[in-house]
Amino acid sequence: MSVLGIDIGGTFIKFCGKAGKSIKKGKVQTEKSVDSILYEIKRIVKNFHPKALGIGIAGLYDKKSEKLTNSPNIPFVEGLPLKEILQKEFNIPVIVENDASAAAFGEYSYGAGKNSKILVCLTLGTGLGGGLVIEGNLISGVSGSAMEIGHTTVNFDGWHCHCGRRGCLEAYVSSYGLERIYFMLTDQKLSSTEIITLANEGKTEAMKAIDEFSEYLSTGLMNILHTFNPDTVVIGGGIPQHYPAVIDLAVSRLKEKAFSLPFRDCQIKKAELGEFSGAFGAMALSERLYR
Numbered sequence: 001m002s003v004l005g006i007d008i009g010g011t012f013i014k015f016c017g018k019a020g021k022s023i024k025k026g027k028v029q030t031e032k033s034v035d036s037i038l039y040e041i042k043r044i045v046k047n048f049h050p051k052a053l054g055i056g057i058a059g060l061y062d063k064k065s066e067k068l069t070n071s072p073n074i075p076f077v078e079g080l081p082l083k084e085i086l087q088k089e090f091n092i093p094v095i096v097e098n099d100a101s102a103a104a105f106g107e108y109s110y111g112a113g114k115n116s117k118i119l120v121c122l123t124l125g126t127g128l129g130g131g132l133v134i135e136g137n138l139i140s141g142v143s144g145s146a147m148e149i150g151h152t153t154v155n156f157d158g159w160h161c162h163c164g165r166r167g168c169l170e171a172y173v174s175s176y177g178l179e180r181i182y183f184m185l186t187d188q189k190l191s192s193t194e195i196i197t198l199a200n201e202g203k204t205e206a207m208k209a210i211d212e213f214s215e216y217l218s219t220g221l222m223n224i225l226h227t228f229n230p231d232t233v234v235i236g237g238g239i240p241q242h243y244p245a246v247i248d249l250a251v252s253r254l255k256e257k258a259f260s261l262p263f264r265d266c267q268i269k270k271a272e273l274g275e276f277s278g279a280f281g282a283m284a285l286s287e288r289l290y291r
């Protein structure tokens with residue numbers, strides 16, 4: 001048996017395939033075009049000859065029309081009947097989910113969320129994605145747009161978000177949120193990677209920015225705890241990967257904010273699959289198709 005998961009992002013396609021017990025993963029860079037993405041997907045699929053294929057894709061994926069409806073990172077894929085194209089091309093079952101949902105299922109199946117009853121997974125990178133797995137089932141909503149935690153409001157009159165609204169959690173808790181927090185503190189425009197490097201070197205202003213960032217993250221976590229009462233929250237993405245202490249900072253603030261009961265019963269962990277959570281999840285979803 002061979003199954004394959006592919007995670008399609010703005011710059012890279014990541015893949016994870018399994019034959020028997022052996023798992024192979026990797027990533028390839030793509031150009032910003034449908035042709036380039038389809039070309040790489042076909043190449044990867046031909047290497048693995050899977051019996052089923054799972055896809056995680058960046059953006060709002062409509063489960064009813066089976067099309068990507070809104071994606072700031074890969075707008076050129078919007079409206080493309082990807083599932084239909086791939087099923088016809090390879091004659092195998094294909095499942096497509098939003099990338100953050102796929103990441104949650106990946107951490108549930110192969111990573112830090114194993115055996116959890118109610119798992120919420122946050123992917124904290126360019127944007128802020130969310131995913132939910134309850135009793136082993138990925139909950140992505142009737143139209144596939146559940147768990148857009150990044151676009152829940154934490155400050156109704158707050159900063160502009162990339163989605164066009166104001167005061168979304170993502171406007172603060174994302175790489176561009178961190179960059180803005182740092183700019184407000186220092187009047188300097190640095191990338192989130194540069195800010196994290198400075199924080200790791202112990203530079204005061206960068207550490208202050210991350211501390212403020214953790215304040216917003218803890219508010220997001222409080223909303224999650226009060227909504228889902230999960231036993232596990234897994235936090236992945238570039239920021240916690242390169243500065244894991246941000247999770248501890250947020251948890252200590254969360255303890256002060258949240259009801260004690262859901263706080264007591266929730267473990268908050270760093271993701272284990274790094275940048276491959278989504279590819280692992282897409283693969284795990286494809287395994288279910290094949291069974």
Ligand SMILES: [Zn+2]
Binds near residue numbers: 150162163164168
């Ligand atoms: Zn938003």
